[in-house]
Amino acid sequence: MSGKTYQHAVFCIPGDSHQHKAEPGGSVVVEKLVYEVGEVFSVETVLMAWNSADDLQVGMPYLKNVRAKLIVTAQFKGEKINAFTYKAKKNQRKRWGHRQRYTRLNVLAIEEC
16 A cells, blocks of 8 residues: 555644645645745644545544645734734733734645655
């Protein structure tokens, strides 16, 4: 079974607390990673992989010998979030903002290794 490829997968990226569903050629947006644009890396924390409903592979907790090959296509900032708080009649005001940084990843392949 070496070299088998899958059309869909659910995987976790180390350092990120979310699960991502993707397919080869698709893209995933995650919180900022330390990789440079154009850098290729593999993720071996694949939870599920399948081609069709009768070909579903589920890991306990991860699938052994299955990896998702990803490439970093962009590093960007999300929308600005502004917040404001105050206390009435006390002349106490505070304003702040936040802008999350994200990384866009393209899925090159989901394969057995």
